[in-house]
Amino acid sequence: MAYSEKVMDHFQHPRNVGEIEDASGVGTVGNAKCGDIMRIFLDIDDETHIIKDCKFKTFGCGAAVATSSMATEMVKGKTIEEAMQVTNKAVMEALDGLPPVKVHCSLLAEEAIHAALWDYAQKHHIEIEGLKKPKSDIHEGEEAEEEEY
Amino acid sequence: MGKMIYLDNAATTKTAPEVVQAMMPYFSEYYGNPSSIYDFAGKSKEAITRGREQIAEVLGAKKEEIYFTAGGSESDNWALKAAFEAYKSKGNHIITTKIEHHAILHTCEYLEKERGAKITYLDVDENGIVKLDELEKAITPETILISVMFANNEIGTIQPIKEIGRIAKEHGILFHTDAVQAFCQVPINVDECNIDMLSSSGHKINGPKGIGFLYIRKGVKIRSFVHGGAQERKRRAGTENVPGIVGYGAAAARANASMKERTAKEIQIRDHMIQRIETEIPYVKVNGDRVKRLPNNINVSFQFVEGESLLLMLDNYGICASSGSACTSGSLDPSHVLLAIGLPHEIAHGSLRMTLSEETTMEDVDFVIDRLKEIVEHLRNMSPLYEDFVKKHK
Numbered sequence: 247m248a249y250s251e252k253v254m255d256h257f258q259h260p261r262n263v264g265e266i267e268d269a270s271g272v273g274t275v276g277n278a279k280c281g282d283i284m285r286i287f288l289d290i291d292d293e294t295h296i297i298k299d300c301k302f303k304t305f306g307c308g309a310a311v312a313t314s315s316m317a318t319e320m321v322k323g324k325t326i327e328e329a330m331q332v333t334n335k336a337v338m339e340a341l342d343g344l345p346p347v348k349v350h351c352s353l354l355a356e357e358a359i360h361a362a363l364w365d366y367a368q369k370h371h372i373e374i375e376g377l378k379k380p381k382s383d384i385h386e387g388e389e390a391e392e393e394e395y
Numbered sequence: 396m397g398k399m400i401y402l403d404n405a406a407t408t409k410t411a412p413e414v415v416q417a418m419m420p421y422f423s424e425y426y427g428n429p430s431s432i433y434d435f436a437g438k439s440k441e442a443i444t445r446g447r448e449q450i451a452e453v454l455g456a457k458k459e460e461i462y463f464t465a466g467g468s469e470s471d472n473w474a475l476k477a478a479f480e481a482y483k484s485k486g487n488h489i490i491t492t493k494i495e496h497h498a499i500l501h502t503c504e505y506l507e508k509e510r511g512a513k514i515t516y517l518d519v520d521e522n523g524i525v526k527l528d529e530l531e532k533a534i535t536p537e538t539i540l541i542s543v544m545f546a547n548n549e550i551g552t553i554q555p556i557k558e559i560g561r562i563a564k565e566h567g568i569l570f571h572t573d574a575v576q577a578f579c580q581v582p583i584n585v586d587e588c589n590i591d592m593l594s595s596s597g598h599k600i601n602g603p604k605g606i607g608f609l610y611i612r613k614g615v616k617i618r619s620f621v622h623g624g625a626q627e628r629k630r631r632a633g634t635e636n637v638p639g640i641v642g643y644g645a646a647a648a649r650a651n652a653s654m655k656e657r658t659a660k661e662i663q664i665r666d667h668m669i670q671r672i673e674t675e676i677p678y679v680k681v682n683g684d685r686v687k688r689l690p691n692n693i694n695v696s697f698q699f700v701e702g703e704s705l706l707l708m709l710d711n712y713g714i715c716a717s718s719g720s721a722c723t724s725g726s727l728d729p730s731h732v733l734l735a736i737g738l739p740h741e742i743a744h745g746s747l748r749m750t751l752s753e754e755t756t757m758e759d760v761d762f763v764i765d766r767l768k769e770i771v772e773h774l775r776n777m778s779p780l781y782e783d784f785v786k787k788h789k
Contacts, residue, residue: 257704257707258707258711263777265782278740278744279741280740281721281729281740285779303777303779303782305699305701305778305780305781307703307704307720308707310701
């Protein structure tokens with residue numbers, strides 16, 4: 247397998263796996279049909295807008311798990327504005343790259359963070375600069391029958 | 396990492412030491428070109444004749460009906476393309492199935508797009524078995540070839556080849572079977588099954604890689620696929636892969652001799668694995684037929700879990716297996732075979748194939764199942780699908 251050591255490390259020892267009870271924001275992206283679903287939970291301080299905690303659950307391949315793990319590490323302790331700068335490219339670079347066929351998995355990590363931030367913004371009626379409505383958010387209980395890639 | 400447990404014998408097998416030993420003299424001792432006339436080259440010619448005889452014997456064929464190729468994919472390509480060329484004046488219709496190997500499916504797509512062939516891809520039932528009434532219904536006056544694999548490489552299902560051969564014969568249609576997984580795993584007699592062409596590959600039966608054969612029944616008019624010299628009765632040019640042929644012959648003789656005993660042991664281990672998985676791990680589905688199944692094939696889907704992750708975790712313990720998930724196929728779709736037997740995408744993504752060898756022991760597979768239980772639990776604990784499922788059913 248052409249995964250980097252960092253990818254394998256994050257796959258084998260994923261950081262921040264789990265759920266946050268009463269999370270400030272939750273985002274789920276991807277779909278089971280394509281074999282990747284990522285859910286990110288954020289605990290955000292309403293005053294400072296600092297992400298105090300971040301957890302994830304992922305159904306997917308090694309790259310999907312590793313990017314989820316790395317992305318949660320990268321947004322933890324950051325402000326919302328800083329978290330918005332955590333792009334799929336940044337996550338990929340932090341993992342020392344991904345095989346070309348796996349690049350699409352890293353997009354999910356960025357989308358999942360954005361979806362969770364969107365959920366937070368909706369709940370608090372705030373606007374986050376540069377944040378758009380997530381395109382493939384699956385809410386709990388919904389059947390995973392989305393548009394095909 | 397400790398000992399490796401290799402459960403991917405449908406992908407390839409270890410070349411048996413005695414096979415390697417049989418091949419060795421044909422690299423640097425008897426390296427003569429079988430087409431040359433001096434006595435020294437005669438050794439090479441004798442060696443390929445012997446290999447041909449050893450293989451023909453397994454199939455109940457004549458040695459002149461065995462044509463060596465570079466492997467299973469070449470044999471499949473040759474059978475389909477050349478049969479289509481030779482018989483297109485009679486008709487342009489080919490019948491195959493949705494669960495064939497890509498060497499068949501992509502060749503059919505090529506013939507369809509570039510050569511004006513009409514292809515019927517038969518559905519299979521939920522166990523992966525071709526429906527004979529649908530096969531008969533698909534036959535038209537234009538049908539020139541039926542190609543159905545002997546046994547499936549992913550789910551191990553063995554097709555009713557004898558009945559298919561009978562139907563093909565009744566209608567005067569050529570019958571090709573891709574027996575890459577079945578050769579030396581199940582008894583095959585080309586006459587009893589009315590097989591006109593059969594593909595096989597050396598490295599699936601503890602033989603070397605880079606060698607295969609196409610059995611072509613005497614009288615079938617298919618032409619050369621590789622043009623050049625007069626090798627293989629002018630049907631497949633190129634200096635023969637002498638060590639490969641020697642190894643293939645030795646492997647076939649060896650695997651044929653041990654077939655009964657070996658497969659009985661494999662069936663016992665296979666059924667033990669399936670039984671343990673089904674009783675000890677919840678939310679699993681065994682894919683493929685329980686009985687009409689290759690002795691060494693186990694294919695199971697674990698709900699809420701993705702196949703590549705499963706393989707990577709198993710690899711940590713030195714366990715080699717394979718999966719039909721999209722991530723392992725290099726596309727966004729999971730295995731076409733698993734979809735053809737009606738699995739939803741998300742279940743197909745969580746499939747695991749383990750294929751045994753003569754060396755696999757009960758201790759090996761018990762270790763594998765114990766690890767598998769932990770791994771599936773670990774992956775489910777981080778799966779949002781499992782979380783949703785648990786919440787829904789609380």
